[in-house]
Amino acid sequence: MTFHVLISDPLSEEGVYPLRHADGINIVMETNLSEAELAERIDGFDALLVRSQTQVTRELIEKASNLKIIGRAGVGVDNIDLEAATEHGIIVVNAPDGNTNSAAEHTMAMLMGMARKIPQAYNSLKQGKWDRKAYVGVELKNKTLGVVGFGRIGQEVAARAKGQRMNIIAYDPFLTAEKAEKLGVDFGTVEDVLKAADFVTVHTPLLKETKHLINAEAFKVMKDGVQIINCARGGIIDESALYDAVKSGKVAGAALDVFEQEPMVDFRLLELPEIIATPHLGASTFEAQESVAVDVSQDVVSFVKYGTVRNSVNLPSVPKELMKRIEPYFDLAERIGTFLTDLTGETADEVNVYYSGELANLEVGPLTRNMLKGMLKRHLGKHVNDVNAMYIANQKGIHVNEHKSTESRGFTNLITVEVKTQSGTRKASGTLLNGQGARIVKVDDYIVDFLPNGHLLFIRHNDRPGVIGRVGTLLGAEDINIATMQVGRSNAGGDAIMMLSIDKHADPEDLEELKKLEEIESVTAIDL
Numbered sequence: 277m278t279f280h281v282l283i284s285d286p287l288s289e290e291g292v293y294p295l296r297h298a299d300g301i302n303i304v305m306e307t308n309l310s311e312a313e314l315a316e317r318i319d320g321f322d323a324l325l326v327r328s329q330t331q332v333t334r335e336l337i338e339k340a341s342n343l344k345i346i347g348r349a350g351v352g353v354d355n356i357d358l359e360a361a362t363e364h365g366i367i368v369v370n371a372p373d374g375n376t377n378s379a380a381e382h383t384m385a386m387l388m389g390m391a392r393k394i395p396q397a398y399n400s401l402k403q404g405k406w407d408r409k410a411y412v413g414v415e416l417k418n419k420t421l422g423v424v425g426f427g428r429i430g431q432e433v434a435a436r437a438k439g440q441r442m443n444i445i446a447y448d449p450f451l452t453a454e455k456a457e458k459l460g461v462d463f464g465t466v467e468d469v470l471k472a473a474d475f476v477t478v479h480t481p482l483l484k485e486t487k488h489l490i491n492a493e494a495f496k497v498m499k500d501g502v503q504i505i506n507c508a509r510g511g512i513i514d515e516s517a518l519y520d521a522v523k524s525g526k527v528a529g530a531a532l533d534v535f536e537q538e539p540m541v542d543f544r545l546l547e548l549p550e551i552i553a554t555p556h557l558g559a560s561t562f563e564a565q566e567s568v569a570v571d572v573s574q575d576v577v578s579f580v581k582y583g584t585v586r587n588s589v590n591l592p593s594v595p596k597e598l599m600k601r602i603e604p605y606f607d608l609a610e611r612i613g614t615f616l617t618d619l620t621g622e623t624a625d626e627v628n629v630y631y632s633g634e635l636a637n638l639e640v641g642p643l644t645r646n647m648l649k650g651m652l653k654r655h656l657g658k659h660v661n662d663v664n665a666m667y668i669a670n671q672k673g674i675h676v677n678e679h680k681s682t683e684s685r686g687f688t689n690l691i692t693v694e695v696k697t698q699s700g701t702r703k704a705s706g707t708l709l710n711g712q713g714a715r716i717v718k719v720d721d722y723i724v725d726f727l728p729n730g731h732l733l734f735i736r737h738n739d740r741p742g743v744i745g746r747v748g749t750l751l752g753a754e755d756i757n758i759a760t761m762q763v764g765r766s767n768a769g770g771d772a773i774m775m776l777s778i779d780k781h782a783d784p785e786d787l788e789e790l791k792k793l794e795e796i797e798s799v800t801a802i803d804l
C-alpha cells in the first residue's frame with residue numbers, strides 16, 4: 277500500500293531525501309497550488325508537508341479524508357488548525373530545532389542592519405547619493421537588549437548579543453532566577469524588560485496571549501528612541517501601534533521579518549524610513565531548510581514504518597525506550613476497551629484505568645489512548661485513533677482517569693478498566709502472559725482466563741446444575757462449536773458467569789434462544 281505525500285511549500289530537495297528513498301512512499305511536490313487547487317488535490321494524500329505559506333485550515337482538513345500526518349518544516353504551527361487536525365485523528369509534527377540557528381543569525385543581522393541603518397544607506401547610495409550624515413547609527417556595546425520569549429531562538433540571540441558586549445534582560449513564563457543566572461542574563465516581567473531595553477526583540481509563538489503583546493501601552497513604557505525587532509511572528513507587535521510609535525519618534529527603528537498578514541498587502545509600514553524589513557527569511561538558509569526538511573521527512577518515514585514520531589505537536593511524544601516497553605500492551609489495552617463497550621452495550625460516563633505492576637512506573641498515556649480507541653471505535657470506526665481518542669472522549673463528556681500502583685495484583689503487569697455507565701459499573705482486567713500473549717483474566721469480580729479475540733459469548737446465570745449443559749446443547753443444535761469455556765461464580769448457588777469463545781458468530785436469533793434457557797440472566801455476544 278503506497279503512502280502518498282504532498283509537499284505544498286518549497287522544502288529542500290536534499291532534506292526530503294529520506295522520503296524519496298523510502299520504500300512504499302510516493303512524493304508529489306507542488307508548491308504553487310492555490311488554496312482551491314490544494315483543496316481539490318488533498319483527498320488523495322496520506323501526508324501533507326508544509327512550511328509557513330500553506331494555510332492548513334479546518335476546511336482543508338475536512339476535505340482530506342485520507343490524511344494521517346501533517347509535517348511542518350519549521351517551528352511555528354500557527355498556519356495549521358491543530359484542533360481540527362486532532363479532531364480528525366491527524367498527527368501534526370514540526371521541526372523545532374532545525375532553523376534555530378538561522379533565525380537567531382537573521383535576528384542579529386536585522387539588529388545590526390537597523391542600528392547602523394545599512395539598508396537605508398545602501399538604497400541612498402544606489403540612487404547615486406553620498407550622504408553620510410543621514411545614516412549615523414548607534415553602537416550595540418553596553419546597550420541593553422530586551423528579549424521577550426526566551427526559548428531556543430531567544431537564548432541563541434542573547435548569546436550572540438552578549439558577544440557584542442550587550443546587556444541582556446529577558447522575560448519568559450518559564451525563565452526562573454536560577455536559570456537566568458546560569459545563562460548570564462537579567463530577568464524580569466515584560467514591563468521590566470520593555471522599560472530597561474534600548475533594543476527589544478520578540479521570540480514567542482503567536483498565541484492568543486502573545487497577539488499584540490507589544491501594543492500602544494507597551495510602547496508607552498519603553499525608552500524614547502527604542503529600536504525593536506520581530507523575527508518571530510507577525511502580530512506579536514501591533515503594526516498599527518508600531519506605525520504610530522515610529523511617527524511619534526518614540527521608536528527610532530524597527531526591523532521586521534514577519535507581518536500580521538503574509539504575503540504583505542499593506543506596505544504602509546515600509547514607507548517609514550526608520551523601518552527595515554525582509555519577507556520572512558529567518559529560516560531561509562540552505563542549512564536550515566535542509567535540516568527542517570530532514571526532520572519532518574524522517575518523522576513521516578518513522579510514522580509509516582513504526583507508527584511513531586519524534587516531534588509530535590498534538591500528541592505527547594513517546595521516547596523510543598518507553599515505546600519499546602509499553603507497545604506490547606497497546607493491542608491488549610485496545611481489546612479491553614472494545615470488550616467493555618460490547619459487554620455494556622452503552623457509552624461510559626466515566627472510565628477509570630488502573631495500571632498495576634511494572635507498568636505503573638511508566639508513562640502510560642499511550643496505553644490509555646489505545647484503550648479509548650478500542651472503546652470508541654465501535655461507533656466511530658477508523659475516524660478514531662490514538663491522536664484523537666482522548667479529545668473525542670472529552671468531547672463526549674467521558675471522564676477518563678488513570679490510576680497507578682506498583683503493587684502487583686498477582687501478575688507482573690495488569691491493566692484494569694472500569695467503566696461507569698447509566699446501568700452501573702463493569703470492569704475487565706487483562707495482562708500479557710509470558711510467551712502466551714494477551715489474556716483477559718477478570719471480568720467484573722469473576723476470575724477468568726481467555727484470549728481477547730474472535731467470537732465471544734459472555735453469559736450471566738444462576739449457579740444451578742444443568743445450566744452449562746443446556747447452553748452447550750443449544751449451541752450444538754445451532755451448529756456453533758465451542759472452542760473454549762470458562763465458568764466462574766461468586767459462591768455456590770449464587771451468581772455465575774460463562775465466558776465462551778465460539779467458532780462462528782452467534783446471530784441475534786441464537787442469542788434470543790440462549791436467553792430463554794432456564795436460570796440464564798443475560799447473554800452478550802462480543803466480537804473482537
Ligand SMILES: NC(=O)c1ccc[n+]([C@@H]2O[C@H](COP(=O)([O-])OP(=O)(O)OC[C@H]3O[C@@H](n4cnc5c(N)ncnc54)[C@H](O)[C@@H]3O)[C@@H](O)[C@H]2O)c1
Binds near residue numbers: 376426429447485508
Ligand atoms: N522568522 C522566521 O523565519 C522564524 C524561524 C523560526 C522560528 N520563528 C518563530 O519564532 C518563534 C520562537 O521560536 P523558538 O524556536 O524560539 O520557540 P520556543 O518554543 O523554543 O520558544 C518560544 C518561547 O516563548 C515563550 N513564551 C510563550 N508565551 C510567552 C509570552 N506570553 N511572553 C513571553 N514568552 C512567551 C515560551 O515559554 C518559549 O520559551 C516561533 O514560534 C516561530 O514562530 C520564526
Ligand SMILES: O=C(O)CC[C@@H](O)C(=O)O
Binds near residue numbers: 349353
Ligand atoms: O518556513 C519558513 O521559511 C519559516 C519558518 C519559521 O517561521 C518557523 O516558524 O519555523
